[in-house]
Amino acid sequence: MTTEPVSRRIAGIAATLGPALQFFTTSAWAHHQGDPGVADFALGNPHEMPLPAFANALKHWSAPQNKDWFAYTNSEPTSQALVAQTLRERYSVAFEAQDIFMTNGAFAAIAAALAAIVDPGDQVIFISPPWFFYEALIVSAGAQAVRVSADSLTFDLDLDAIAAAITERTRAIIINSPNNPTGRIYPPETLKQLATVLSTASERNGRPIYLLSDEAYSRIIFDDRHFDSPTAFYPYALLLYTYGKTLLTPGQRMGFIALPPSMPDRERLRPALFLAQLVTGYAFPNALLQHALPDLEGLSIDIAHLQRKRDRLTAALRAMGYWVNLPEGTFYLLARSPIADDQVFTEILAEQNVFVLPGAIVELPGYFRISLTANDEMIERALPGFQIALQRASSEEAL
């Protein structure tokens, strides 16, 4: 970003993404992520070959069965029916096919949901530490992004802070459980209290505050924990999901927005979401992915393996002296930087060919994030580097 932005909108968006864009474009990671011998834990990208069943499904369903095979595709009735059935089975809630909106990923689902419900002047609350792009998406929708910090010890929602942040202009709140980057699954008690806060405020405001529930990691759960969808506790809730995490195929974009049957606004949200998907750029999954959906819906990467990688890294790093947070779900392990400046520490790690995400980029200064999508060999190869970096950081600190 060396030159003047072309519009105020883009300037506003760029302002929310400064540290992330810098990391993605100019950091040591940006220059060396593809180098041989590097252990890259920075992003939730695959480090093993794709699931064979995923590739086979694409291959199989590439064969056209009729003239309409690759014709205009939006939320196909077969996709809607399958997703509704899956949600009914997973959550014992009577989701209806007409309330499923197939999107090209969760990114598009959030953009479309905001485009449907938010007007300029509205406020949208997001929780810090956040996913990189919430603030940018809120600003892009013309609304004001209101940051509310999670509890710094438990990473649970800070309900008092949320209540205090709500104004008469609050139109929505974005919640992410299981949470990236903290790995926290919000407990039912928290979600109940959140619902009370939102219901009270909605009544006071005379219009609903919508809960956008980003459930991208809802099928990446450890220790046989139970995941409660925040949408089960509050009526004005939209469930947002992507297959990109569960299948670890973020380059093939498919997800959905689902309106639970308890949503009082279903009638007016249906046309709104459809129009919002059109104007955000025809944000529907490609025809091929929807043809393949019956083969993909039940598919998943090996969660037990992911958990073993979590446990191996956690045990090894803790044994070295790192503070490591044990995630309840998601791809991510959060560790404390042994020195205050996590960006400096990640550069020290980078010298050991180990790349992690500096906490500063997800508004968690003093931490760093490790993606468990690393492969076993990478993990073993990286451990000495973690050890050396810790020693080096300690000695630099001591200077």
Place this chain on the structure above:
Amino acid sequence: MTTEPVSRRIAGIAATLGPALQFFTTSAWAHHQGDPGVADFALGNPHEMPLPAFANALKHWSAPQNKDWFAYTNSEPTSQALVAQTLRERYSVAFEAQDIFMTNGAFAAIAAALAAIVDPGDQVIFISPPWFFYEALIVSAGAQAVRVSADSLTFDLDLDAIAAAITERTRAIIINSPNNPTGRIYPPETLKQLATVLSTASERNGRPIYLLSDEAYSRIIFDDRHFDSPTAFYPYALLLYTYGKTLLTPGQRMGFIALPPSMPDRERLRPALFLAQLVTGYAFPNALLQHALPDLEGLSIDIAHLQRKRDRLTAALRAMGYWVNLPEGTFYLLARSPIADDQVFTEILAEQNVFVLPGAIVELPGYFRISLTANDEMIERALPGFQIALQRASSEEAL
């Protein structure tokens, strides 16, 4: 749309789409388009099996060659290089790879381009008769849509009307050549004059008016005509393209935005377009499509066959007494409704199991649009229906 819109934004978008949404959801076409025996000329959808080479390319490239095969994908360098090379060859203009932005279709390309350059309060000009969604996309970007009618006799741009519509708030103009629905290719002389109008106004305004050149049909050209890209005549121009027309696969979304080397704003547009693609919902083509691009770039439906269908329909309809416009490109044939109300006439045609698009939906009352993506058998089957509908309309008119 039976209930109150959920936001002012959606209300504004819905207001631009009234007749189109009605046609797509409640017309005779909406209810009967899939019935056997129907001749459906309403949309540019396929009525023959997909190109075998298209399906084969998807199948072939579904086999992952490395761990990153389905990883996060944006504008891949291989795609950018290939598109830049193609544009250099087609237009003898030195397009650079770094100025190619791969999008999931032209819909997304327009949305992203507007998101990059337009601020609330800006005005964007579009030409009537327009593609259905220009106005909705402009409104969704927070700008004011300014309609300028094309010349009603020649369907060429009305340069005086464009000049008169420009204000100090004008930020962009969307041009579509070859034009849907008129089939017009704007001649070089028009494009030169347009450039003069825009350059003069940009200078007066102290900021550029961007030309968004929607070239979705640039490879669907009849009679060995030459297509001149409007971007060759005016520096502040963005070239927007989709493969969905040339391949007749609108359900597999891939297109691009290209900045010509003459664009003075390339430096600041590059980051702006990238950010705009992010916040419109990660609007990049899926990984598989980009892997397959080398096989798809040179592929095309049979344009000579499309032209034969154009000629067969034009000759037959003219022989019956219809006024038919001979298109220079695109999928569409424009005919005059024999009665003033084209919506009534399309219902009369529908009784004959012939479905066309009423002109009213593309701001061309008194006309109807026939898609040449129909197959030969459908065309022959439909001709008696066109004949009977013409007679019926004439006798109703006479009553």
